[in-house]
Amino acid sequence: MADVKKIATRESYGNALAELGEKAANVVVLDADLSGATKTSVFAKKFPERFIDCGIAEGNMIGVAAGLAASGLCVPFASTFAMFASGRAFEQVRNSVCYPHLNVKIGATHGGVSVGEDGATHQCIEDFATMRVIPGMTVICPADDTEARAAVFAAYEYEGPVYLRFGRSAVPVVYDPETFKFEIGKGIVVRDGTDVTLIACGLEVNEALKAADILAEEGVSAAVIDMHTIKPLDKELVLEYAKKTGAIVTCEEHNVVGGLGAAVAECTAEECPVPVLKIGVQDVFGKSGNGNELLDKFGLTAPFIVEKAKAAIAKK
């Protein structure tokens, strides 16, 4: 594993924007004084005339993005930390962007507890919940560099509001960019299995794959689904694997309330009730610490997924 390439998806975001900027002259990028951290600085350096720093005023930034989109002349990507994009600017996202279904892309970096040392105020664990309850919003959380790039391009091609969540810490590259196919709202079966299904997003996809390896050694066949689009959820795929494996564990760097696990459970409860157990932050605030250490402290790493998978199978 030592030679696996690692890159933070926020880096992928900045790089993808710079690449997209070359192909699409109507892409405008906004930031709220965090361009060095969100990596929109990569775009800004290349296209300074299409980069707007709105300063530390996220509510206004989302409104400005709405106006840019409403003009019909630009496709804005508004960027800041997940906490401020989905939290502070929630109502601007809801009323100025989603109610008129404007073509605004929100690039939200620093999602989850792997933000690390900054602690609870900057570790957003509520954004899947708050963003997915808004009618017409699309919510995406890519797993690695390859998928993050693809998600940025897909979001640009899609007409309507999209919330993209990226991470701060470097994560292994799971997918081969040469063969990778991405479609909004279509989950990816990364590994097939028959005993239990691990439905993950973001950096948890890699943890789920590690857990599936461990489970395989113990004779348990675990399927791993990368559910990069939390909304609209790929219900067809969820139900197919609910029926096929009879037990589900969801894995997300998010509160267990309201996020991917909740979305999956809502879906199975209506159509195919099977045990759905959730890996995630257990409805508590984050803490300061090293990002990787925190993933372990908050029970988000592979060994915890292994135990949860066994518990899910026992409930069948």
Next chain:
Amino acid sequence: MDNKEKKELQLLANDMRKDVINEVYSAQSGHPGGSLSICDTLAYLYSKVMKIDPKNPKWEDRDRFVLSKGHTCPALYAALAEMGYFPKEELLGFRKYGRMLQGHPDMKGIPGVDMSSGSLGQGISAAVGMALAAKLAGKDYRVYTVLGDGEIEEGQVWEAAMCAHHNNLSNLTAIVDNNGLQIDGDIEDVAGPYPIPEKFEAFGWKVILADAHDFDSLEAAFNEALAEKEKPTVIIQKSVKGKGVSFMENSAGWHGKAPNEEQYNTAMADLEAVRKGLEA
């Protein structure tokens, strides 16, 4: 402005005030006070200032308008109907289920509405974005937005004001409708947003003062705004909440209340008397 032109504008604004009363009376809800205070301004803006084509509401080069104080949309809908964006009969469907005219402006469903609004403080940011888009795309359209004087209590207004100045948005004109009243009473008693001109000046805007019910004053103000080539401009207009309807004038109680039948008849009689006076 010659007398003929002025009279035409006064008649248009008076018709819009009747439209406002009809909308709110028909819906038995809505916000007449702040709608009546901006009728002269919208009459002037839509018929004399803005580059628009009601038959082609999405025309890319049109001037844009954002009603940041979205609750006063009865006045906006009246202006749009009078300009021919949709039939005047639609006004009686205001706030009714299944009808076009929503309680607050809805850009998706209403021809001529350039931005959905209603949550105070947000419209001006969208107006900033539209003005910025013109600069980025090399378009020469202008953007106008109307804010309430109570609305400027929202912090986002000042975030937007800073942003507009920082980006030299001389193609943006905000109008602050200073009728002095908000739901809970006199704006000075509720939250104290005064002094308004000094605040905008400090944020780098060109400030223009106007009388909201005097077309010579409005003409001078908009001409001054059009002449400004460096900074965003704000027209702070002194207005009368409830203007034109005797019992609604200067009354916070008529911020968001519909008239009963007797009050409706009085209001329409007041406005009809104005019309007769103008035509005499």
